[in-house]
Amino acid sequence: MKKICSVVGARPQFIKLAVVSRVLRKYYQEVLIHTGQHYDHNMSDVFFEEMDIPKPDYNLGISGGMHGQMTGQMLIEIEKVFVKEQPDMVLLFGDTNSTMAAALAAVKLHIPVCHVEAGNRFGTLESPEEVNRTVTDHISTINLPCTESSLNFLEREGLGEISTVVGDPMYDAFCYYTEQLDGSVLTEIKDFAGNIITLPKKFYYMTCHRQENTDTDEKLDGIFSAMESLDFPTIYPVHPRNHDRAERLCKEKGYKNIILTLPVGYKASISLVNRAEKIVTDSGGVQREAFFAGKPCVTVLDFVVWPETMKDGCNILARPEKEDILTKLNRTVTFDADYQPFGDGHSAQKIVSIIKNFLN
Numbered sequence: 001m002k003k004i005c006s007v008v009g010a011r012p013q014f015i016k017l018a019v020v021s022r023v024l025r026k027y028y029q030e031v032l033i034h035t036g037q038h039y040d041h042n043m044s045d046v047f048f049e050e051m052d053i054p055k056p057d058y059n060l061g062i063s064g065g066m067h068g069q070m071t072g073q074m075l076i077e078i079e080k081v082f083v084k085e086q087p088d089m090v091l092l093f094g095d096t097n098s099t100m101a102a103a104l105a106a107v108k109l110h111i112p113v114c115h116v117e118a119g120n121r122f123g124t125l126e127s128p129e130e131v132n133r134t135v136t137d138h139i140s141t142i143n144l145p146c147t148e149s150s151l152n153f154l155e156r157e158g159l160g161e162i163s164t165v166v167g168d169p170m171y172d173a174f175c176y177y178t179e180q181l182d183g184s185v186l187t188e189i190k191d192f193a194g195n196i197i198t199l200p201k202k203f204y205y206m207t208c209h210r211q212e213n214t215d216t217d218e219k220l221d222g223i224f225s226a227m228e229s230l231d232f233p234t235i236y237p238v239h240p241r242n243h244d245r246a247e248r249l250c251k252e253k254g255y256k257n258i259i260l261t262l263p264v265g266y267k268a269s270i271s272l273v274n275r276a277e278k279i280v281t282d283s284g285g286v287q288r289e290a291f292f293a294g295k296p297c298v299t300v301l302d303f304v305v306w307p308e309t310m311k312d313g314c315n316i317l318a319r320p321e322k323e324d325i326l327t328k329l330n331r332t333v334t335f336d337a338d339y340q341p342f343g344d345g346h347s348a349q350k351i352v353s354i355i356k357n358f359l360n
């Protein structure tokens, strides 16, 4: 049986891996490498447990530090595993430092690379994710963009011949686990202190973790001051990156309408998406999930990453400023039920069948 090394490290990658790995393992021996980029229980283990992802064969324990340091350490350690395992292909997801490090390690060893979720572009290398996905796309053997717009970027960069649209594994996961939840309703959530809070009937769901929004008080507080003034509370599971800043700001400003929680598991997160009135986020995954669930979304970023979600204003960009966010939240949105640009919920099968064509 041929061998494929999948490399993951961050929360959204575990989710994509869950759906792809389930199909991949029917045909290939999968060796799973977890770089350790995300390591808290509720940023990593919880996904493996609740999504039935096999335990990683390797956990490299590399996290934190400057981007170069993290990526460099990953490159060194991943290369050692590839040399030992001699995989027939390396499978990568998205645009994290773990992805780029693995792509570099593989290409130097002449191992073919398959890149899932290729082709997204902001248009600026100021974003660390843009650097990672651009480099990875250009050294991959097969690029598998989720959407036509991502394919267009790859074509413009001369990568059209090695690129195929397969749909979005995040949509696969959303469909699969929403069905598994079968309408069961999340009723409680734990705050930072571990106190159990009954979920309000109506609430906004917020996630915010990008370096550009969370590295200064000013920007994060611009977002908080908007959420504080809304008619319903906001549920905000906070990424460990800005746990301390979020807690301090809410205390200092006396905010009462924002419920800070530790990061939640995937099923809780999609339950929150499905139940929320509206969503405010800077997450690539959550803005798509808002779209999948038909919830109006405000994305607090300067650049569009998922243009399909923006059709008819379903998702809209805002600056991290109170008035701009409130204006955008107050718009009226109608979703076109017939428009589903993220595939049919079976991208994992398409990904594996393209891998099979290549390896056979």
Ligand code: UD1
Pocket: 010, 011, 012, 037, 038, 039, 040, 041, 043, 044, 063, 064, 065, 095, 096, 097, 098, 128, 129, 209, 210, 211, 240, 241
């Ligand atoms: C990373 C990805 C980003 C992705 C996000 C998903 C890069 C450059 N960025 O950003 O594309 O959207 O994951 O969530 O790869 N930390 C903890 N515990 C954890 C995880 C992280 O304390 O379990 C801390 C780290 O030590 C670090 C900070 O959070 O100090 C940021 O983590 P890092 O993995 O560098 O970046 P993310 O913001 O998570």
Ligand code: UDP
Pocket: 011, 012, 015, 207, 209, 237, 238, 262, 263, 264, 265, 266, 267, 269, 270, 282, 283, 284, 285, 286, 289
């Ligand atoms: N998510 C989660 N728990 C949380 C916040 C988000 O499971 O506390 C899920 C969310 O539903 C989506 C994914 O994590 O499926 C998005 O990951 P993240 O925002 O960390 O990264 P991005 O998508 O921006 O790369």
